[in-house]
Amino acid sequence: MNTMQTADLAAGRGALGAGLVVAGIVVLALLIGMFLFGSRRVRNDDSRRPRPEEQPRMPEGGPVREVREHREPEEMPRTDERLTPHELKGHGNAGTRTSAAQERPRWDEGGSGGFGSGGPGAH
Helix, strand or coil: CCHHHHHHHHHHHHHHHHHHHHHHHHHHHHHHHHHHHHHHHHHHHCCCCCCHHHCCCCCCCCCCCCCCCCEEECCCCCCCCCCCHHHCCCCHHHHEEECCCCCCCCCCCCCCCCCCCCCCCCC
16 A cells, blocks of 8 residues: 555545534524424413403402312212212312311320320220
8 A cells, every 4th residue: 555545545534534523513503493383383372461450459349368168078979789970969169168166276185196106005
C-alpha cells in the first residue's frame, strides 16, 4: 500500500465524518422546528383566558358553607326474595335520613380505638 492510497482513505473518512455531523445538525434543527411549531399550534388552539368580568363571583349571601350532619341509613327491606339494585333506594343521600342525634360519636372510655392498636381494649 502506498502513501497515496492511505491519504485517499483518510480523506474519505474525514468527509464521511463531516457529513454525519452536518446530517445530525439538520436533524436537530428539524426537531427543534417541529417542537416550536407544535407548541405554537397548541397555544393557538387553547381557549382564551377569561376576562375579569367573566370570573366567578361570590354569592350575595356570602360564601357557601359546608353542612355537617350525621345521617342514618334506611332500613333494608325484609323480603323472602332476592332484591335487585334497581329495587333498592338510591345511592348517596337518597338512601339515608338525618339522624336524631347530631353529636359526634366518640370512643368508649377504655376502648382500644382500633384493631391492633396495642391498647388493652374494653374489658
